[in-house]
Amino acid sequence: MTERLSEETRAPLLDPLLANGWAMVEGRDAIHKTYVFADFVDAFGWMARVAIWAEKWNHHPEWSNVYKTVEVTLTTHDVGGLSTLDAKLARKMDGLAG
Numbered sequence: 001m002t003e004r005l006s007e008e009t010r011a012p013l014l015d016p017l018l019a020n021g022w023a024m025v026e027g028r029d030a031i032h033k034t035y036v037f038a039d040f041v042d043a044f045g046w047m048a049r050v051a052i053w054a055e056k057w058n059h060h061p062e063w064s065n066v067y068k069t070v071e072v073t074l075t076t077h078d079v080g081g082l083s084t085l086d087a088k089l090a091r092k093m094d095g096l097a098g
Contacts, residue, residue: 002076002078002083002084002085003079003083004029004076004079004081004083005081005082005083005087009084010082014031017031017087017090017091018031020094021033021034021094022090025073025075028081029075029080029081029082030073030074031073031074031082031086031090032074033072033093034070034072035069035097036068036069037068037070039067039068040068042068043065043068043069044065046070046097047070049096050092053089053096054089057088057089059076059086059088059089061074061093062074072093074089074090
């Protein structure tokens with residue numbers, strides 16, 4: 001079962017993400033990042049690759065796409081905030097974005 005991040009695990013998991021462009025969402029226990037790609041095909045292709053991992057891990061992002069820009073918010077609704085799944089998916093997203 002997934003659990004909300006504890007105070008002890010929060011910094012080690014989130015600090016590297018925050019240093020890599022993720023930001024805490026005001027008023028929510030969630031993280032957000034904006035990805036900008038070369039064009040719509042690159043953005044949509046990245047989303048398709050992320051979708052495979054999101055489905056495999058049964059953890060789906062809140063996201064939107066306009067042309068070459070993808071806005072992503074991650075939180076674990078089942079636990080009411082951030083979990084290890086969010087950090088794991090954020091790292092995968094960054095890796096797939098190159």
